[in-house]
């Protein structure tokens with residue numbers, strides 16, 4: 001039977017009792033709800049690594065910019081709860097805004113991972129990652145799990161959380177989960193629900209473009225800076241042709257998201273893209289070992 005908690009005190013009491021009843025390792029999966037198979041894959045991985053699984057659903061106002069989709073973000077708690085119960089989550093944490101920010105959002109202390117938070121998605125969504133790292137820190141401190149699972153779909157977010165955990169010595173392990181995709185390649189996302197039928201048909205071009213770029217990177221052994229920039233520009237052009245408004249297409253080192261400037265021999269790279277399809281901003285990425 002899955003339990004529910006709606007504030008920190010309740011949450012801690014239930015986690016304590018799970019541990020008292022033999023849960024040696026507790027896993028945590030934070031989400032914003034509107035759950036799909038990608039989220040459920042994180043919970044299943046959490047289950048494999050732990051004796052008890054805590055899932056949070058909180059549409060975090062701190063990580064949405066002015067004019068973004070905070071108010072229309074899909075909310076379907078009862079459907080989500082039934083799905084989580086069916087795959088064996090032990091505790092669903094559903095905090096409300098007032099309990100998490102008793103002094104208001106403006107006065108809330110912040111946790112910031114500089115540099116990594118300012119590039120790529122951080123450049124086009126100022127303040128977004130500070131909102132993420134602040135809420136994730138609060139949730140980590142509330143749940144006090146032994147491990148947490150995050151999706152590689154949000155590759156930059158995962159890199160930032162790993163850095164935060166290392167820099168601030170959070171005593172938990174972070175596990176990255178590969179991206180779950182629709183059969184046509186589109187990365188699952190709660191935001192896919194925003195797409196019109198026509199946009200949904202075009203959407204797989206984002207991942208298809210990344211795959212083509214990855215193929216070209218693999219075939220070329222020595223790429224200089226200008227070759228990389230040309231490949232990035234070709235990726236942006238391909239997205240434009242498919243009806244996207246590209247925000248960025250970037251080839252980076254997978255470990256720290258820095259620009260590979262020495263050519264790409266022997267490196268773990270990642271190609272990341274963000275692009276708008278109508279009103280909907282989609283992101284995706286692909287790993288490439290050259």
Ligand code: AMP
Nearest residue numbers: 031032033038150151153154179180188
């Ligand atoms: P969200 O609810 O979108 O904030 O995502 C919650 C967690 O699920 C994050 O760790 C995401 O990276 C992860 N996630 C979202 N979509 C996917 C996907 N398609 N595959 C794997 N993980 C995902």
